[in-house]
Each structure stands twice: as C-alpha cells, then as structure tokens.
Amino acid sequence: MSTTGKSVFLIGPGYIGLEIIDRLLENGYNVSAMTRREDAAKGLQQSGVKPVMGSLGDSDIITRNTAANDITIHCATADDFPSVEAVIAGVDQRASEGKHTVYIHTSGTSFLSDESNGEYKSDMVFSDNHPEDMDARPDSSSHRGIDLTVIRARNRLGTKAKIFLMLPPLIYGANKHNLLSIQIITMARFAIKHKYAGYAGGGKSVWKPIHVADLSRGYLTMLQWLEQSPPETALEHPYFFCENGTEIAWGEAASIIGDELKAAGVISDSTPRQIPENQYDDLFGMYTNVVIAQNSRCKADRLRDLGWQPKHFSVRDAFKHEELPILLKDKSEFKGYAKPAASGSG
Known part of the structure; x- marks a missing residue:
C-alpha cells in the first residue's frame, strides 16, 4: 500500500522506534521523530x-508536532504521563480544527502480571478479542494509569480520532x-556481572515473546x-497484542542465558538459580x-485476523546469533536497568 x-x-526512535521507522x-x-541527541538526529536525517530536537519533558514540542501530523506513534516508554498528556493535547487541537488523527500508544503486557512470583504457570490467557478481561484488570496494574488516560481521551473524542494501544509482551532480538x-x-548483564544466570521468583511463570522485527x-x-477503516472503528476497543505463538518461562530464559554465556567462556557454570x-x-529494582x-x-488474535504472522x-x-555478539562488546559498568520498567503497585 502506498501512503505517500x-x-x-x-516519539522514541530507539530499540522499537527505529524498527518502526524502517517499516514506515x-x-x-x-x-519525523523526536530525539534529544544530536548524533541521533544526524542519523535520522541521513535515513x-x-x-525534532526535544525530550519527553518538552510538552510544547510534543503537542505542536502531534498537531502537525496525521499520525502519532509513542514508543519511547509506557510510563511517562507528561508526554502522553502532551500528545493528547495535540490530538485535541487537531480535532478542534476538524482534522482526524491516528494515535498508537505503546503499553506492555506487564499490565497482565499476576502474583505468582514464578511459582506456577497460570491458566489465564488474555485474548485481544476479549477486551472485558483487560478492562477488569486493577487500576494499580503496571502501565494501567497511563493506559486509562489514553482510553479516557479516546472515549471523549469518539470518532474524531482513532486512538489504540499496542501491548507488546517480552520483546527480544x-x-x-x-x-x-x-x-x-x-538478565544477561546481571549474569555477566554476578557470574551466574539467574531468575527472579520461582522461575516457572511464563510470558509470550515477540521479535522486535515482527x-x-x-x-x-x-x-x-486504522487508515483504511471507517471513522466508527475509533469506537472499537483499544487493545492490540503482538506475540509469536510460543511461550517462555523465566527459568528457561535464564537457562538460555547460562548456556550461551558458558559457551562463550563468560561463566563457568550454566546452571540457572x-x-x-x-x-x-x-x-529492575522494585x-x-x-x-x-x-x-x-x-x-x-486481532493482528492475525488482519493477516499478520510472525x-x-x-x-x-x-x-545466540543477534544479541550476544553485541552484548559481549559492551564493557560499561552494569548497575541494573536504570529507567522505569513498569509502574503501578500491583
């Protein structure tokens, strides 16, 4: 389809965003893409x-650029209120001028996290064809506060904007x-630093994964x-998952890390603990x-119904083939994941 x-x-031309830009x-x-780094800006321009020079705290820049574009995709983080509020302000401005907007906000499936602490594999599988199960999740769930801000905006705007949530699971590659x-x-950087591959909790809980290119x-x-659908599509429920049909337990993830780090000569014992x-x-701290x-x-299910396949x-x-070679070249000191990886309290 040509969309010239x-x-x-x-917003967020990083790990996910650069891949999306390539597809666009x-x-x-x-x-156009917002970055706070001059070197990144040069790379974007060359491609x-x-x-757009700015950061998540630059609400005026975000609002102005949202208002100037047909489509906004936020994939910088799922846990920044000011930037989301700035996008919504831009969408509101466009609506007041009679302009339609598509806004895709990136959340994540830690929103679905239970309290198993790795002790068992849950029987509950959420389908994005059954939004009632997501709507029933506690407001304290990870990312949920911001998701609700987005949902309230879409409910208020009705058919004036198509606002939807992408909720990726475990992204890899x-x-x-x-x-x-x-x-x-x-987890791999932890293993390199502490010389063992580990998992939090009991290691039996599972997530669905998705390769970043998929x-x-x-x-x-x-x-x-969203572009091809009628305005009434804006009234459909907002949730989209994206997963590859497999599942991985956190203990299994630790085992993969241990096997490959041992094969690379980084650790001596591959046994996860x-x-x-x-x-x-x-x-990830707390x-x-x-x-x-x-x-x-x-x-x-929704993406598959549209013909997408991993x-x-x-x-x-x-x-083994993509991540580890890059990871082993990184000699910087590791002190845990420094940015917020989730939100909420349960």
Missing part, C-alpha cells in the same frame, strides 16, 4: 527522517541498528488497518517481580 503524503510523528519509510510515509531489548538483556510489522499492520531479592537493584517473575500470557528467530537463536 501521510505524515507520522514518532519502506511504505512511503513521511516521518530520510525529519529530526537485536534491531537492524544493533540496539538491544530490556528484559532478557538485563513487532514493527505488527505496528504497520495495525496502522494500515534463583536470584536473592537483595540483588534486585541489579535487575519492579523486578512484575517485569521478570510473573505470568503474562496473551494472544494476538517470521523471525526464536528467543534462543536470537540471543
């Missing part, structure tokens, strides 16, 4: 993207720009459907259990 002339403002450019979109993911890579195609599938809570600051110890099972490496193959 459609303008996209993307391949399909003829005019893209045919208009750089190196993107085409050699950037790495969060959860498995943080995820980027999911965004494009979702976007093109439970990480004590006093070492959680070298993982959100460690939410991010890498609970169950989060989902089905991307294509890429398994978690093990991607870690």
